[in-house]
Ligand SMILES: Nc1nc2c(ncn2[C@@H]2O[C@H](COP(=O)(O)OP(=O)(O)O)[C@@H](O)[C@H]2O)c(=O)[nH]1
């Protein structure tokens with residue numbers, strides 16, 4: 009059995025938990041609700057969960073899907089979460105107030121990981137907020153010297169997030185064809 013790991017990151021509400029749930033062949037672990045239950049006694053209203061899901065991509069190949077907690081103060085966890093990963097899915101929310109800041113923040117936070125691996129970008133909420141749109145994010149990413157594929161996705165749709173993950177796997181290794 010070959011095991012691969014990819015990491016989903018992005019601001020709170022971008023659709024990381026939903027995307028992993030849409031893709032996973034097992035019930036996803038570490039939902040926001042579960043985290044709230046676990047942490048309620050000590051830190052009410054604080055969500056610390058990472059997400060985890062598992063996707064079968066071929067007979068003997070599995071993809072482990074990890075989602076980062078969104079809060080900046082948990083960024084110490086991001087190094088641990090990316091350990092051994094082969095790629096990054098950056099989820100961005102098209103309805104956010106300062107989308108360029110989101111790009112700047114996450115590509116900076118994951119700079120080392122991005123340099124070692126591959127990344128794709130999924131922009132959610134284009135259904136409710138059509139602007140600024142895909143080309144805007146291309147420009148933001150280009151300012152960092154990055155040229156990843158950027159897709160319009162609805163995290164609730166398995167087909168959309170599946171396309172995103174397939175693009176990432178293809179960019180990594182044309183031999184990995186789920
Ligand atoms: N309208 C709309 N809602 C979305 C889209 N993608 C995700 N959502 C919703 O956004 C909410 C937040 O998603 P969640 O996965 O919890 O975000 P996370 O904080 O990144 O884990 C959920 O209610 C999703 O159903 C999208 O493309 N359009």
Ligand SMILES: [Mg+2]
Pocket residue numbers: 021024025026040059
């Ligand atoms: Mg979440």
